Amino acid sequence: MLSDVHLTLTAGSGPVNILNGINLRVGQGETLAVVGPSGSGKTTMLMLMAGLERPTSGQVQVAGVDLTALNEDALSRFRREHLGIVFQAFHLIPTMTAVENAALPLEFAHHPKTRSRALEALEQVGLGHRAGHYPSQLSGGEQQRVALARAFAARPRIILADEPTGNLDEETGARVMELLFTLQAEENATLILVTHDRSLAKRCDRVATMHSGRMEA
Template structure:
């Protein structure tokens, strides 16, 4: 990201959400984004995913300039490269766990979509829940489905927005271990938005945001390994 700015209109006048963000994220890196509510963390994550268009500046991922891609091209880029894990899971309620994970594979045109989806669910220890709907799963199980879905199509970039925010402490810890374990196995790039300092410290680098700007950057040489 180079001098990324995002200004949105409001009845009270223009609101600056991002104010000149410069940021490089290395392939295979785990980076945490922390800061108070309203600091721009989630917006920055959405910009990385190509889900939020910037007002000015450059957003480049592996030579792809997201700011010049059309909507269809952005969707194709996300399909092939980006997996997103949300706090609220965002599973399709009328689809089983297996069908939810198969969706990005089917969009990608994979002939073996359901076999690959099954494999991903087995990786997150949900092989016994393939035919269950989201409403029949616990919060932790739903988040495991969401993680499996994020990685199913071979995403090299994993974006997680408060992935433990709707979970109890014990379940959240299990999800964190799973998330970092899979990130390491896949050698994927992980960008994690969190309010939890202990979770951020699992990352090798922590970015502190406030008022739409990066205020501090800290490298964490003691980042803990997944359990």
Template sequence: MPDPVIALDDVTLSLRGNAGPVEILHGISMEVARGETLGLIGPSGSGKSSLLMVMGGLEGASTGRVSVLGQDFTGMDEDRMARFRRDHMGVVFQSFNLIPTMTALENVATPLELAGHKDAFARAEAELERVNLGHRAGHYPSQMSGGEQQRVALARASAPRPQILLADEPTGNLDGSTGQAIMDLLFGLRDEHGATLVLVTHSNRLAERCDRVVRLTDGRVDPAGLRARAAE
């Protein structure tokens, strides 16, 4: 694979638990190509979300090497990692993670302001229009439905035009029809901005829309789960 956007080499992840270290990921080696859509599937507790967090630098690998856009995450401090993520990645969580004291417009504009964009609010407003929420720009998260909050989260993630979009169960807290709408928006934003998309999902329909699917089992890549255009 020429010039992968994300490359993992023999990555492990061990987290400290009450009873001692818990081994989460075991020797993960994989690459993600520029512009590819990769689906991570597997049973609950298989390490899907942890792998996504390692790819985004939100969890540091215990051993092994993680390289994103040619940058080695090994030894990168938290401040530098946060700046790298701000400049190159958009992350969408299942729980939305909106700031409750900020309006939809402010939630989308704040990361742009922090990145130094002088047109932060105009750009945020345009992004809310793209997800059909221009009329809700002045509303707070508590005044919006789950689907609306997830659309705000999508707008926030895509507004900086990231090269990489990471999504962790983006439809997990939504009903079927709302989840379908979020799926369409997510793939539409990917197509519009040309981003590489990695997503964790339990949805067969969402996995089927990915270019490639990787199945995790007990923190390991299942060789039988490496496939293209296949459901879980």
């Protein structure tokens, strides 16, 4: 839940208003697409929901927790326990294998069965046979599927996805999104998806449109 959220950053020419009074509620298990032109504030809003950016004013409440009241250590714990994040750039660690990348959130959370759960997550995305391969040995679509496995490995309540098919060709992107929606349904996770693809947005339960840092009605 975002309540009257504002974000102002300081640039060389003075203050720049990035978000201007955002109000948003998302229910458990709901899929929400956030659309709008580049520069409208979509990704910034997602970063606020992840606790990776702080608002200038207003309240950001996720899974019943007021993120604006948490320090950096508490925010890190919150992300570990509640969130899975999928970026447009895959953000895999090149010196780690697919299973090691998928296991990262489990390692941070001190999960008792880190490797077996990471392998299970890779199997879910059809990459169990590629567990020992490094990112450089995987195609773009396979790397994004590893990123999905990493996001879902700890079975988070909320998935935040920022243009997850932006670096993929149309056919591969369609397969990745089919997988994302399948995993979301299996886990009954809340999915908030930032996308420029209107046809993809229509697959979500609801579509929210942003323009110039505001949420349009």
